[in-house]
Amino acid sequence: MKTDQGRVADPCVMVIFGASGDLTKRKLVPALYNLAQNGLLNENAVVVGFARRENNHDNFRAQMTEAIKEFGTTAFDPSLWERMRARLYYHQGNYDNPDDYNRLAALLKQLDKEWGTNGNYLYYFSTPPKSFEVISDSLGRTGLAKSGNNAPWRRTIVEKPFGHDLDSAKGLNRRLLETFDEEQIYRIDHYLGKETVQNIIVFRFANGIFEPTWDRRYIDHVQIMVAESIGIEGRGAYYEESGVLRDMIQNHMFQLLSLVAMEPPISFEADSVRDEKVKVLNAIRPMRPEEVIHNTVRGQYREGIVDGEGVIGYRNEPGVSPSSQRETYAALKLFIENWRWAGVPFFLRSGKRLAKRDTQIVIQFRDVPHLLFRGSAEEQLEANRLVLHIQPDERITIRFQAKIPGPTVRLTPVDMDFRYEDLAGSSPATGYETLLYDCMNGDSTQFHRADMVEAAWEVATPILDTWEALPPRDFPNYEAGTWGPDPANDLIGKDDPDRRWLNPNFP
């Protein structure tokens, strides 16, 4: 994480593989536009959309113009867009056809001349993952992957999912590393582009008062929740292969976990931060099959009501088998085996079609050691709690006890609340701005390193294996629009009945 934000990114050509997909029009082009509006995108940044579909420059430009009007998050500025529009190109090609890469090389050379992009190329792999390897190989063979010492640079952003399990992730890493050096590979996780996620590290390490209590002596447990009210949004085929553990937990949620649990890095340099994050993942005790049974709960939604509207069950979604055993909800209890966290459970849960969209991290502190106020009207003293609300309501809340004014000692829990909006107004963004900007500047702090992805799969794979060996017998087991299956409540309350999920205010 560089702190000298504000410099204009290097000039480059960004080649988006899979440019006819949703990501380009919904996120990438609007994000580039926002960067341009903030003066952070180089005047000479050029985009080449590479995809199989027949298309041409003019039509691609027209499509992206529509897209920026529909999905842009900031006011449309016609003269700024006119400049960007002229820098958009389309290259039709097959991902495995050498000729199409030779033609790409010729186009890139021409663009370097035309726009002064200095031979800097940013490749964005936004295709289905089965094409990642062949694209990487082909770029290598065409001589388009080699970086110079300083310039030109060649970098590649690889979208998720990165592998399907530990073996496939290792295989993909090996294959990419045959063409690119680790420093050139940016494995993206859009959660790391969220302001509130980036703030976790600032909250912890730019403030002196939290760190001394940030361990097993003061913290009872940690809850991380990523709840979604949406379903699978027409992605039945993908979701049948993936499920929530692969889709959300192995990547986004393990990243949140490692930011909360990591040791202070020695600097904000990419590898210092990532070294500490990977240590957390390596310290999570992988579960044996009997532990998977006790420490995880999975679920699948049936029909129900979300936001006042009736919605269908998972098994009725297009592209989903009517007897599907794929999980759309999961809750896990994990332990991080190191001095700081020994014995502190980390409860993670995520699901589709839950009651509300909400991502939050709850740091639940221990009870006070001695109940001085026993006998006062308030018997149920609540322990302190810190909640990092990641989205959509971006804020940080600390709960503590206060005396209710009056002649007798009566206590009540109160909240101290910091809202992001009060600091900076609302800043509509796609979430990809920082990540694209960082990559163009060679800062990989907010991207996964090979060992991080593998460490995360080391934890997820035994769970997936056990689940596969023991198919669920009770699916579908939660109603859409609720907080998930009942056994998840038992999971958190099993060792201590005072522990319960903190559900956001609902509705």
Ligand code: BG6
């Ligand atoms: C994606 C998942 O990575 O993240 C989706 O594939 C999910 O299934 C999405 O809906 C959630 O992202 P966000 O930013 O809306 O929380």
